Amino acid sequence: QVQLVESGGGLVQAGGSLKLSCAASGLTFSNYGMGWFRQAPGGEREFVAVISRSGGTTNYTGSVKDRFTISRDNAKNTMYLQMNSLKPEDTAVYYCAARRSFITTYIDRKTQSYNIWGQGTQVTVSS
Numbered sequence: 001q002v003q004l005v006e007s008g009g010g011l012v013q014a015g016g017s018l019k020l021s022c023a024a025s026g027l028t029f030s031n032y033g034m035g036w037f038r039q040a041p042g043g044e045r046e047f048v049a050v051i052s053r054s055g056g057t058t059n060y061t062g063s064v065k066d067r068f069t070i071s072r073d074n075a076k077n078t079m080y081l082q083m084n085s086l087k088p089e090d091t092a093v094y095y096c097a098a099r100r101s102f103i104t105t106y107i108d109r110k111t112q113s114y115n116i117w118g119q120g121t122q123v124t125v126s127s
Helices: none
Strands: 003-007 010-013 018-025 032-039 046-051 058-060 068-073 078-083 092-100 121-126
Touching: 003 092, 018 032, 018 092, 018 121, 032 068, 032 078, 046 068, 046 078, 058 068
Parallel strands: 010 121
Antiparallel strands: 003 018, 018 078, 032 046, 032 092, 046 058, 068 078, 092 121
């Protein structure tokens, strides 16, 4: 059974930090490009950060660049999102997602390209 499980969300004050984890099971993790997406109340699910199957290529949406860092440990079947200098506008449910990738450096920012999703973890940033 293919499964992605997020953890690490919570309530933090503005300027604080959180580290999200996404544990994968039931798939060959190193064959999948991965991404973090988020959805605020009343909003659409949006791209936050993506990472190639090898981990060597990453990309971020502009609002989180220089504050968030995406990484992965293929030996542990886990992806991470280190979030620093958090702002109230970062408040959302954060989802991890996976898509099969045949090119080690390929990344994809499009939500609709991902077919495996976790259940989400809530991040709330208070002002």
